[in-house]
Amino acid sequence: MKYRKLGDTGLTVSEIGFGTIPILQGSVPVLPEYFNLDEETALAVMERGFSLGCNLYDTAIVPEYGDAEIKLGKFARLVGRERIVISDKARFYDGGEMYKAVEASCENLGTFADIYFVHQVDGEHEDEVFQKGGALDALEELKKEGKIRFAGIASHYYDILLRGAKDARVDVLQGSGNLLERGMLDRMREEEAFRKKGFLVNKVYAAGLLPGRFPVRTLIGGVLSYPVSSVLIGLGTMEQVGAAMGWEAGGGKECAAACGACREEREGERMEPPSFEEVLSVLEKEYRPIPCDRCQRCRCPYGTEIHTIFRQYQYFFLGKDYWALKKLGLGIRESAARCRSCLRMPCLDMCPKKIRIPDEMQRVEKLVKDHSGMGQAWRAACMEVF
Ligand code: SF4
Numbered sequence: 612m613k614y615r616k617l618g619d620t621g622l623t624v625s626e627i628g629f630g631t632i633p634i635l636q637g638s639v640p641v642l643p644e645y646f647n648l649d650e651e652t653a654l655a656v657m658e659r660g661f662s663l664g665c666n667l668y669d670t671a672i673v674p675e676y677g678d679a680e681i682k683l684g685k686f687a688r689l690v691g692r693e694r695i696v697i698s699d700k701a702r703f704y705d706g707g708e709m710y711k712a713v714e715a716s717c718e719n720l721g722t723f724a725d726i727y728f729v730h731q732v733d734g735e736h737e738d739e740v741f742q743k744g745g746a747l748d749a750l751e752e753l754k755k756e757g758k759i760r761f762a763g764i765a766s767h768y769y770d771i772l773l774r775g776a777k778d779a780r781v782d783v784l785q786g787s788g789n790l791l792e793r794g795m796l797d798r799m800r801e802e803e804a805f806r807k808k809g810f811l812v813n814k815v816y817a818a819g820l821l822p823g824r825f826p827v828r829t830l831i832g833g834v835l836s837y838p839v840s841s842v843l844i845g846l847g848t849m850e851q852v853g854a855a856m857g858w859e860a861g862g863g864k865e866c867a868a869a870c871g872a873c874r875e876e877r878e879g880e881r882m883e884p885p886s887f888e889e890v891l892s893v894l895e896k897e898y899r900p901i902p903c904d905r906c907q908r909c910r911c912p913y914g915t916e917i918h919t920i921f922r923q924y925q926y927f928f929l930g931k932d933y934w935a936l937k938k939l940g941l942g943i944r945e946s947a948a949r950c951r952s953c954l955r956m957p958c959l960d961m962c963p964k965k966i967r968i969p970d971e972m973q974r975v976e977k978l979v980k981d982h983s984g985m986g987q988a989w990r991a992a993c994m995e996v997f
């Protein structure tokens with residue numbers, strides 16, 4: 612395992628961090644993929660990561676990640692609190708609510724959190740988080756009281772992360788990125804404001820869709836080629852821990868080169884990740900991908916979140932068909948209709964990939980129309996099983 616500085620915090624973290632979603636027990640409808648591990652197994656899986664050099668463990672408040680926070684607290688006592696870095700988060704935007712959330716987290720953990728994130732900050736809540744008396748002010752106060760050590764912003768949106776990067780109260784940022792959705796990482800690399808902050812990356816496997824199409828070491832090594840502090844990988848089995856953390860220990864020689872795109876890693880050198888075009892060419896064997904890297908430079912004045920729609924399109928073909936259709940069904944008809952009546956089409960000039968955005972919107976709408984019975988069929992199949 613290799614280690615990196617966490618921005619200007621003075622902490623050093625393992626390049627691969629342990630995401631605790633898969634070890635949780637509890638009813639978490641938005642997180643369908645976890646393994647329902649009992650406490651003993653969960654602790655053993657976390658311990659396996661520790662034995663391979665992991666010192667960064669990321670969780671979220673109960674019940675957002677089920678009981679993962681409680682299990683992590685027990686693990687911290689088992690291995691020694693000072694030997695791991697705990698990253699925690701809660702989806703509260705008001706200062707008072709965030710303050711109470713952190714106190715609850717500390718109780719669940721039985722200790723303090725090293726980093727505490729305002730989780731999933733979006734455009735709707737951004738100003739509330741950053742304004743006086745908002746969640747960031749609460750984290751600042753909690754730092755002074757010694758209840759947390761560092762404050763963070765976690766978001767899927769580049770502009771919000773950039774705002775966090777420019778805010779002195781923020782020490783660490785958490786965003787998403789992988790070899791397909793790398794536009795945000797490309798932009799971050801060029802932006803000086805990010806240099807002093809720690810940066811943790813999640814969704815490196817794209818919700819589990821990219822392993823199998825690309826070797827794990829290519830996915831992880833590719834994201835680590837960016838100036839980030841650590842990649843967070845959700846881990847629920849010994850095998851997953853070994854696959855994510857073992858390749859560094861083993862020198863990465865086991866590369867299956869499934870994509871044929873990654874360059875051989877030479878002893879002591881970083882792997883050069885496949886280019887975006889090479890990644891697309893692997894996916895083209897399965898479907899016609901939209902060449903969107905989610906850079907988020909496009910803006911629709913009518914409110915269509917273009918990059919999110921294109922993401923659901925990709926995820927439909929990569930295996931999350933039911934979930935993608937469900938999300939697309941919420942607004943694609945309206946979005947596609949707006950594109951048909953849009954005269955100026957300003958989004959076209961904003962896209963560096965020169966994607967014919969309005970045309971692609973029609974294609975996504977057709978996809979949803981063609982599969983509109985799928986959700987019902989899926990539900991019917993479930994009813995038969997039960
Ligand atoms: S073409 Fe569509 S996505 Fe682009 S600006 Fe117009 S309505 Fe928005």
Ligand code: SF4
Pocket residue numbers: 794902903904905906907908909917918921961962963964965966968
């Ligand atoms: S459509 Fe173009 S500008 Fe918009 S996120 Fe995708 S690549 Fe970036």
